[in-house]
Amino acid sequence: MNTEAIKDLLYKMADDALVIGHRNSEWTGIGPMLEEDLAFSSMAQDKVGHSQALYQIIHTVFGEREPDVLAFQRSEKEFKCCQLVELPIGEYDFSLIRHFLFDHAEALRYEMLTTSTLMPLAQLAKKVRGEIKYHVMHADTFLKQLANGSEESKARMQASLNYAMPYALGIFEKSAFEDTLIGEGVFGGEEKLQHLWLEKVTGIVTTAGLQMPQVDEAKIIYGGRKGFHSEYLKSLLDEMTEVTRIDPSAEW
Amino acid sequence: MYGNTSLTAEEAKVLNASVEDPQKLEAFEARITRGEKIEPGDWMPEQYRKQLIRMIEQHAHSEIVGALPEGTWITRAPNFKRKLALIAKVQDEIGHGQLLYSAAETLGKTREQMLMDLLSGKSKYSNVFNYPANTWADMAVIGFLVDGAAIVNQIINSKGSYGPYCRALERICYEESFHLKQGHDNFVYLATGTPVQRAMLQEALNRWYRPLLHFFGPSDRDSQHSEKLMKWRVKLASNDDMRNQFLDQYVPKIYELGLTLPDPELKKGDDGIWVFGDPDWDEFKRVINGDGPCNKERIEVRRYSELAHRWVREALLNPNEKYAIPMA
Ligand SMILES: [Fe+2]
Ligand SMILES: [Fe+2]
Ligand SMILES: [Fe+2]
Numbered sequence: 001m002n003t004e005a006i007k008d009l010l011y012k013m014a015d016d017a018l019v020i021g022h023r024n025s026e027w028t029g030i031g032p033m034l035e036e037d038l039a040f041s042s043m044a045q046d047k048v049g050h051s052q053a054l055y056q057i058i059h060t061v062f063g064e065r066e067p068d069v070l071a072f073q074r075s076e077k078e079f080k081c082c083q084l085v086e087l088p089i090g091e092y093d094f095s096l097i098r099h100f101l102f103d104h105a106e107a108l109r110y111e112m113l114t115t116s117t118l119m120p121l122a123q124l125a126k127k128v129r130g131e132i133k134y135h136v137m138h139a140d141t142f143l144k145q146l147a148n149g150s151e152e153s154k155a156r157m158q159a160s161l162n163y164a165m166p167y168a169l170g171i172f173e174k175s176a177f178e179d180t181l182i183g184e185g186v187f188g189g190e191e192k193l194q195h196l197w198l199e200k201v202t203g204i205v206t207t208a209g210l211q212m213p214q215v216d217e218a219k220i221i222y223g224g225r226k227g228f229h230s231e232y233l234k235s236l237l238d239e240m241t242e243v244t245r246i247d248p249s250a251e252w
Numbered sequence: 253m254y255g256n257t258s259l260t261a262e263e264a265k266v267l268n269a270s271v272e273d274p275q276k277l278e279a280f281e282a283r284i285t286r287g288e289k290i291e292p293g294d295w296m297p298e299q300y301r302k303q304l305i306r307m308i309e310q311h312a313h314s315e316i317v318g319a320l321p322e323g324t325w326i327t328r329a330p331n332f333k334r335k336l337a338l339i340a341k342v343q344d345e346i347g348h349g350q351l352l353y354s355a356a357e358t359l360g361k362t363r364e365q366m367l368m369d370l371l372s373g374k375s376k377y378s379n380v381f382n383y384p385a386n387t388w389a390d391m392a393v394i395g396f397l398v399d400g401a402a403i404v405n406q407i408i409n410s411k412g413s414y415g416p417y418c419r420a421l422e423r424i425c426y427e428e429s430f431h432l433k434q435g436h437d438n439f440v441y442l443a444t445g446t447p448v449q450r451a452m453l454q455e456a457l458n459r460w461y462r463p464l465l466h467f468f469g470p471s472d473r474d475s476q477h478s479e480k481l482m483k484w485r486v487k488l489a490s491n492d493d494m495r496n497q498f499l500d501q502y503v504p505k506i507y508e509l510g511l512t513l514p515d516p517e518l519k520k521g522d523d524g525i526w527v528f529g530d531p532d533w534d535e536f537k538r539v540i541n542g543d544g545p546c547n548k549e550r551i552e553v554r555r556y557s558e559l560a561h562r563w564v565r566e567a568l569l570n571p572n573e574k575y576a577i578p579m580a
Contacts, residue, residue: 022327025326025327025339026326026327028319028323028326028339028342028343028346029316029319029320029323029342029346029553029557030323030553030556030557031557031561032557032560032561032564032565033561033564033565034316034346034349034350034353035350036564037319037343037346038343038346038347038350041339041342041343041346042343044326044339045336045339045340045343048332048335048336048339049336052332052336067332068331068332071332072330072331091560092560092561092564145567145568146564146567146568149566149567149568150563150566150567152563152567153563153564153566153567156563236327239327239328240327240328242328243328243329243330243388244330244331246388246448246452247445247446247448247449249446250445250446250448250449251441251445252330252331252334252388252441252445252449
């Protein structure tokens with residue numbers, strides 16, 4: 001198997017999960033109601049847990065450093081997350097829309113990966129799939145309710161959807177290894193995933209009474225998968241590693 | 253204290269002067285003496301209801317405001333283990349708030365009203381959360397000692413007379429035992445770590461010592477007493493007794509790790525009672541009345557959360573007709 005190709009896939013998934021988990025966790029204590037604090041907080045735990053499990057595969061199967069080192073000691077350039085997950089939490093409407101768009105992509109990605117020829121990844125995907133199902137249910141429920149709540153909530157949902165869509169399409173930025181991954185049966189590829197995702201998301205968005213934004217290829221925010229990030233990732237990582245940097249020799 | 257029962261002189265007067273139907277009161281008090289729990293639909297003295305609402309509401313506020321200082325460290329937790337433990341812990345605290353608001357609602361005050369009273373300053377929360385969490389070591393001190401103090405308070409309160417509060421507290425205490433374990437683990441790690449880590453911890457401990465002494469409220473000598481609250485099993489132990497129990501349990505564990513506390517007068521007397529230097533009760537009063545290092549910030553954050561998201565709650569409450577149309 002092509003190690004570089006697989007590591008690239010694992011890193012981008014792990015980094016996505018870690019960074020969105022970081023963002024979701026920022027809602028702990030300040031959500032629109034206690035129930036939403038709890039929901040975002042438990043999704044954050046799941047995501048951070050998924051990232052840890054993915055880094056663990058990189059560590060055990062490919063001999064890279066431990067998950068704590070991979071998460072807390074790589075530079076911004078080495079991160080492969082998409083820019084969608086890097087954006088600040090903003091207001092609740094944006095966080096909810098991002099969660100909706102991202103989690104549908106995750107759910108479908110893990111679904112595809114349950115048949116991966118990389119056994120540890122297929123096993124993880126089977127487990128994670130069950131958890132993501134609840135994330136998606138949560139997103140769908142709130143999206144529908146807020147899209148049909150008041151004039152204000154509907155307008156906010158639509159505006160955030162329009163804003164997030166070019167970033168969300170950046171999730172599916174192709175790596176240099178697409179053909180290899182598909183050929184070796186590791187992963188069905190970003191193009192297929194994007195196709196499934198668009199179909200799924202469009203259905204839910206239109207049923208909820210919102211307009212699916214049309215995005216020109218040129219407007220899609222790519223770069224994350226190749227180490228080009230928004231201005232927000234650097235400060236996110238600085239914050240994340242603030243404590244470890246005080247004494248890198250220490251165990252925390 | 254989480255579930256605070258300290259009264260002002262005025263409140264104590266009203267409470268002690270309150271008059272109830274003597275027969276009903278007698279039956280009520282007899283039930284409590286027999287160790288029965290009072291349930292939401294049962295007859296209860298107005299003052300019993302009032303004091304319980306106040307206590308449970310303050311406890312609930314303490315949980316959700318208490319989530320804020322720790323919440324800001326989630327994104328900075330230094331590794332997977334600590335990060336996951338901290339998110340889970342803070343999430344538990346929010347869950348405790350939710351449970352306690354529900355318990356208080358059984359007495360006739362809505363969560364919305366309680367949250368509004370928190371913002372207006374009409375109702376209070378534990379004083380200890382008006383202090384900042386400056387470093388990662390504060391997470392260890394809070395997780396081990398603030399949660400430790402809270403557990404002393406909560407275990408005692410769980411033996412009270414109001415059923416819904418006791419049941420909420422039983423579940424809370426169960427979860428708190430994990431917080432204590434994690435907090436202790438973090439505390440020991442820093443205490444036995446590098447010189448930098450140890451120094452961080454000692455410094456945090458020095459800052460939290462006084463707020464921890466304040467945690468259980470003013471000394472019994474300076475508190476308003478109410479025989480009624482004791483008799484009704486709303487208040488179950490005196491402030492000094494709880495504080496002493498806390499010192500007795502935790503000071504030895506701190507010393508064991510070679511750490512110190514910034515109080516030369518602190519020692520255990522032959523009678524088993526801990527003596528300590530004057531913890532500046534004027535500061536306690538200032539902070540409780542709104543003039544602490546973080547009072548404004550804490551309330552502002554809650555206000556943001558309440559007001560900035562009003563549209564969410566309103567949209568969820570008032571779906572327009574379109575939503576009634578069955579979806580394909
Ligand atoms: Fe709690
Ligand atoms: Fe707590
Ligand atoms: Fe706790």
